[in-house]
Amino acid sequence: MMWYxxxxxxxxxxxxxxxxxxxxxxxQGPAVGEFERAVASYVGARYGVAVTxxxxxxxxxCAAAGLGPGDTLVTSPTTFVASANxxxxxxxxxEFADIDPATLNLDPAELERRCAGFQRxxxxxxxxxxxxxxxxxxxxxxxxxxxxxxxxxxxxxxxxRYQDGSRIGSCAHSxxxxxxxxxxxxxxxxxxxxxxxxxxxLYRDLLRLRSHGINKMDDALLDPEHAYTDGxxxxxxxxxxxxxxxxxxxxxxxxxxxxxxxxxxxxxxRRRALAARYDEAFRGSDFIRxxxxxxxxxxxxxxxxxxxxxxxxxxxxxxxxxxxxEAGITAQVHYVPVPLHPxxxxxxxxxxxxxxxxxxxQEALSIPFFYDLTDGEQDGVVRTLxxxxx
Ligand SMILES: *Cc1c(COP(=O)(O)O)cnc(C)c1O
Numbered sequence: 001m002m003w004y005x006x007x008x009x010x011x012x013x014x015x016x017x018x019x020x021x022x023x024x025x026x027x028q029g030p031a032v033g034e035f036e037r038a039v040a041s042y043v044g045a046r047y048g049v050a051v052t053x054x055x056x057x058x059x060x061x062c063a064a065a066g067l068g069p070g071d072t073l074v075t076s077p078t079t080f081v082a083s084a085n086x087x088x089x090x091x092x093x094x095e096f097a098d099i100d101p102a103t104l105n106l107d108p109a110e111l112e113r114r115c116a117g118f119q120r121x122x123x124x125x126x127x128x129x130x131x132x133x134x135x136x137x138x139x140x141x142x143x144x145x146x147x148x149x150x151x152x153x154x155x156x157x158x159x160x161r162y163q164d165g166s167r168i169g170s171c172a173h174s175x176x177x178x179x180x181x182x183x184x185x186x187x188x189x190x191x192x193x194x195x196x197x198x199x200x201x202l203y204r205d206l207l208r209l210r211s212h213g214i215n216k217m218d219d220a221l222l223d224p225e226h227a228y229t230d231g232x233x234x235x236x237x238x239x240x241x242x243x244x245x246x247x248x249x250x251x252x253x254x255x256x257x258x259x260x261x262x263x264x265x266x267x268x269x270r271r272r273a274l275a276a277r278y279d280e281a282f283r284g285s286d287f288i289r290x291x292x293x294x295x296x297x298x299x300x301x302x303x304x305x306x307x308x309x310x311x312x313x314x315x316x317x318x319x320x321x322x323x324x325x326e327a328g329i330t331a332q333v334h335y336v337p338v339p340l341h342p343x344x345x346x347x348x349x350x351x352x353x354x355x356x357x358x359x360x361x362q363e364a365l366s367i368p369f370f371y372d373l374t375d376g377e378q379d380g381v382v383r384t385l386x387x388x389x390x
Contacts (some may be wrong), residue, residue, distance in 0.1 A: 005184035008371040013259045015051050018361045020255035027250050035254035038261045043169030045196040047203040051210055051247040054155045054180025057193035058086035061151045061176045064205040065093040072118045075125035077337040077357040083153045083340045084123050087212045096339055098354040104129040108138035121146045128157035131300025132292050136173035138164055155180035159268040160300030184298055187260035189253035213244030246372050267371045271301035278304055281382040285390055304369035314389045323388040332366045
């Protein structure tokens with residue numbers, strides 16, 4: 001069965017994990033810091049904080065930003081639910097603004113228009129859909145006019161670049177950027193995520209919040225009476241200074257992550273070549289069009305997503321996906337719009353209120369796209385896609 005996405009783990013990844021298990025620490029050792037520095041130096045950010053998932057990374061970013069009840073976070077309706085849920089975790093209110101149909105990313109003009117109707121917008125969460133960079137200078141400008149911070153959901157974006165050539169994750173236009181290392185994402189640690197930032201105060205907050213809110217680095221101790229004996233810190237003493245979590249990633253996962261980072265450019269080059277081959281194969285088709293036609297040189301190439309006018313001169317999507325499945329291809333729809341989920345509908349959201357996102361959802365399909373996909377297999381996918389359409 002050929003999935004829309006799949007990890008690539010090879011012999012030296014396995015060796016890195018075995019070495020870690022045999023000879024090194026399992027948790028709270030040096031491997032996590034090494035992984036954080038590898039990602040930070042690759043993307044050009046000062047700090048990285050590795051955590052248990054991309055979702056945990058989004059949650060910690062909201063907590064470190066001090067979002068809470070009465071605050072609003074605005075994101076795209078065309079994303080995974082975690083981009084919005086992170087607001088709810090801290091008691092803030094998730095809201096949405098429509099996408100630009102050409103990029104599938106937040107439309108800055110729509111963002112500004114929607115935000116005018118929201119109370120206390122404190123955070124904007126742009127999602128670099130499939131790794132294509134959002135219009136960051138424009139989104140930054142909207143955030144500045146609102147007095148909001150920007151947290152980039154770059155779960156798809158590791159390896160991609162902004163229009164100015166700097167890497168997604170450098171936080172050139174944001175306070176924080178979040179990556180996911182779920183197996184379908186650009187690199188994997190099985191489960192995992194990371195928050196990038198250039199702000200030392202946020203970095204320290206993130207470190208503390210990752211581990212129960214207990215003091216880290218050279219945090220000033222808040223209770224000297226119990227912290228010190230004869231002017232020296234008590235050897236056993238630690239302080240929980242705020243309510244945090246246990247979102248620590250393991251050393252084993254970090255070893256896998258560092259090993260995967262060394263292959264990221266190779267992964268990206270192959271996925272870019274596959275995207276160019278698909279683009280060529282679908283050129284001129286009346287029914288099968290790439291959903292994001294531009295920005296191929298900048299994208300992190302996480303997904304290859306099509307737009308097909310299902311049910312209008314060709315099969316329905318449900319029938320098409322079943323036919324593809326029988327032919328050994330597991331396609332997927334990215335995404336069920338977040339406001340369509342019953343949890344969000346119960347809170348008054350309507351997916352139809354975002355017409356570009358809604359229209360895209362009717363037509364969307366992601367097809368097999370991953371490092372190990374061979375040219376021959378890809379040609380087979382293309383043939384099957386055309387064969388099963390009518
Ligand atoms: C995968 C993903 C997440 C969540 O990441 P996990 O590591 O699975 O928790 C968040 N946002 C987007 C856009 C994603 O694709």
